[in-house]
Amino acid sequence: MGLRLLDSATREQRDFVPLRTGAVSMYVCGATVQGPPHIGHVRSGLNYDVLRRWLMHTGYDVTLVRNITDIDDKILRKAADAGRPWWEWAATYERAFSAAYAALGCLPPSLEPRATGHITQMVELIERLIAGGHAYAANGDVYFAVRTFPEYGSLSGQKVDDVHQGEGEAGGKRDPLDFTLWKAAKPGEPSWPTPWGNGRPGWHLECSAMATAYLGPEFDIHGGGLDLVFPHHENEQAQSHAAGDPFARYWLHNAWVTMGGEKMSKSLGNTLQIDVLLERVRPSELRYYLVGPHYRSSIEYTDAALDEAVSAFRRIESFVHRVRERHGVPETSPDVPAEFAAALDDDLGTPGALAVVHGLVREGNTALDAGDAAAASRAASCVRATTGVLGLDPLGADSTSGTGDAARQALGALVETMLEQRKQARGDRDFATADRLRDELLAAGVAVEDGPDGSTWSLKDA
Numbered sequence: 001m002g003l004r005l006l007d008s009a010t011r012e013q014r015d016f017v018p019l020r021t022g023a024v025s026m027y028v029c030g031a032t033v034q035g036p037p038h039i040g041h042v043r044s045g046l047n048y049d050v051l052r053r054w055l056m057h058t059g060y061d062v063t064l065v066r067n068i069t070d071i072d073d074k075i076l077r078k079a080a081d082a083g084r085p086w087w088e089w090a091a092t093y094e095r096a097f098s099a100a101y102a103a104l105g106c107l108p109p110s111l112e113p114r115a116t117g118h119i120t121q122m123v124e125l126i127e128r129l130i131a132g133g134h135a136y137a138a139n140g141d142v143y144f145a146v147r148t149f150p151e152y153g154s155l156s157g158q159k160v161d162d163v164h165q166g167e168g169e170a171g172g173k174r175d176p177l178d179f180t181l182w183k184a185a186k187p188g189e190p191s192w193p194t195p196w197g198n199g200r201p202g203w204h205l206e207c208s209a210m211a212t213a214y215l216g217p218e219f220d221i222h223g224g225g226l227d228l229v230f231p232h233h234e235n236e237q238a239q240s241h242a243a244g245d246p247f248a249r250y251w252l253h254n255a256w257v258t259m260g261g262e263k264m265s266k267s268l269g270n271t272l273q274i275d276v277l278l279e280r281v282r283p284s285e286l287r288y289y290l291v292g293p294h295y296r297s298s299i300e301y302t303d304a305a306l307d308e309a310v311s312a313f314r315r316i317e318s319f320v321h322r323v324r325e326r327h328g329v330p331e332t333s334p335d336v337p338a339e340f341a342a343a344l345d346d347d348l349g350t351p352g353a354l355a356v357v358h359g360l361v362r363e364g365n366t367a368l369d370a371g372d373a374a375a376a377s378r379a380a381s382c383v384r385a386t387t388g389v390l391g392l393d394p395l396g397a398d399s400t401s402g403t404g405d406a407a408r409q410a411l412g413a414l415v416e417t418m419l420e421q422r423k424q425a426r427g428d429r430d431f432a433t434a435d436r437l438r439d440e441l442l443a444a445g446v447a448v449e450d451g452p453d454g455s456t457w458s459l460k461d462a
Contacts, residue, residue: 003058003345005221006296008229008251009155009237013347018220019249024060026052027211027248029224029232030112032069033093034078037100038273039290039301040257040264046287047254047295047348048223049106050390054344057336057389065214066109067207068094071116071200076189086190100274103283104290105391113210115201119192121209122201125243126181126194134242138172140184140197144235146177149242155251156230165231179235181205204235211236212245222248226255227263255298257290264301272301281310288313288392291350312358315449316387317394318457319361319368323380327373329395330380332388340386350390357386369423415446415457422448423455 003016018024028048031041045066055062070090079089094114102108126142129135134148146152146160153160165179180202185191191198211219224233233251240247256263264272277286289309293299323330337360343352364379387393418437425433438448441457448457 001342001345003054004347005250005252006347008233008253009248011157014250016220016250018060019218022059022061024055024062024221025215025219026062026064026221026223027207027215027219028064028066028109028222029207029228030066030068031094031097032072032074033090033097034072034074035093036273036275037093037097038264039277039286041097042100042104042106042274043257043290043299044223044225044254045101045106046104046290046391048252050291050295050350051221051223051252051348052107053389053391054348063110063215064107065111065113065211067210068097068112068114069203069206070094070114071190072203080188096275103274103278104287105283107391111214113214115206115210118206118210118213119194119201121213122182122205123194125205125209125212125239126196128243129181129239132242132244134239135181136174137182137196138174140199141172141180142182142196143173143178144181144239144242145174146179146238147175149238151241152238153234155237156234158230158234163231179204179231181239204232204239207232208236208240208243208245208247212240212247217244218246219248221250221252223252223254226253229253252295254295257299257301259301261300277306281306284317284392284394285310285313291390291392292354294351295348311449312354313392316357316361316383316392319364320380320383320394322368323364323376324395326368327377330377330384332393332396333378333381333385336385336389337382340389344389353386353390357383357390360386415441419448419455419457 004013005016006012007014026048028044030045031037048064048066052062052064071086075090076086079086082089126135129144130137130142133145135142135144146163153163160177163177165177167180182194182196182205183199183202184196185198185200189200191200211222222233222236233253237247237251258264259272274286281289286306289306290299292309292312299305320330337356340353340356343349343356346352360379360383364376364383367373367375367379384393384395388396418441422434422437425431425437441448446457448455
């Protein structure tokens with residue numbers, strides 16, 4: 001069937017047909033580096049990382065551009081409040097975001113352009129819009145004239161007369177509907193020279209200029225969070241189309257991470273920072289938690305839900321390690337099961353894909369308990385292939401699971417011996433011995449989980 005994606009612009013699931021055969025171009029709205037990253041920030045990067053990995057697995061050469069907004073009202077305000085240079089503030093949190101993406105196993109983008117490095121491209125785009133009658137300058141500001149573009153509102157479904165840009169009503173605006181492309185310089189703020197006077201870019205302008213600078217006037221996929229549909233992406237599309245660029249062929253939007261039913265944001269004070277969570281769980285476990293739900297489904301954060309995800313990932317990890325310790329490192333299968341592929345081809349259905357993974361784990365554990373080394377190894381090879389696509393292979397080069405191989409193998413041999421003794425004791429209905437063995441393992445830091453397909457183990461502090 002091939003990949004189908006829910007296109008926000010058409011509100012329909014569409015067959016994915018790239019602009020160029022064998023290649024995919026993607027632009028993802030990245031961070032506004034105003035403060036430390038929380039899980040609501042990085043979910044978008046993880047979702048599109050899985051999409052990129054799936055496209056690569058199916059044979060595409062993928063170019064992914066993820067921008068950095070390093071000039072913004074909030075950055076300037078927070079840096080000023082802290083008595084620090086705006087550029088130093090932005091660079092500090094740019095590094096924090098890069099570290100968070102890397103820790104959670106995101107492949108590095110093909111390019112990560114900064115807004116402040118693309119002023120020339122922004123000025124050129126403004127000049128095209130003014131020449132076409134879609135923008136105007138007033139008192140050093142430049143605005144996009146919304147009513148000159150009849151398609152405005154098509155991406156978000158907004159009616160033009162109901163639009164509120166969320167901007168102040170500057171004196172030079174001809175219509176409250178219009179949005180800012182360029183902001184006139186203010187005392188103490190950074191600025192760049194332009195034909196309309198010194199100033200700095202408006203947020204929406206930045207992404208249009210950077211996307212087309214590297215991917216061309218038309219590209220395949222534009223991704224970002226659901227909160228960006230309006231006004232950011234609506235305005236991106238309007239100014240790009242008005243300038244004559246076809247721009248994005250498919251628009252994808254991931255849902256929020258919420259707490260108490262509200263979108264996670266710094267203004268609400270309900271953030272869960274990445275560095276804090278990684279003191280509690282391993283990066284691979286946090287990644288599993290964030291990529292497991294469908295990208296268009298909201299995640300309501302709770303400690304219990306995170307703990308459940310940790311247990312689920314450890315079941316996968318435990319099985320792969322059991323196979324490695326008994327029968328050697330399982331090679332990664334070159335193919336994935338048809339059901340797994342069908343799930344991801346259906347608008348990147350990660351819940352269905354993970355259901356296939358856990359089915360393989362159950363089959364593999366059954367084979368292990370039956371002494372069927374070949375079947376167990378085949379299952380482990382498939383598990384490695386499928387989890388690799390999701391960035392979760394416990395033995396992969398980008399694994400974030402930790403634990404040294406030599407130590408794990410030595411420990412595994414001892415634990416497996418005790419589990420065999422415990423299995424025998426349970427079979428003999430000697431539950432006192434079975435419980436004693438479990439307690440001894442627990443005291444040594446090894447948690448044992450009994451399931452319908454046998455017992456699995458994991459390190460309590462792993």
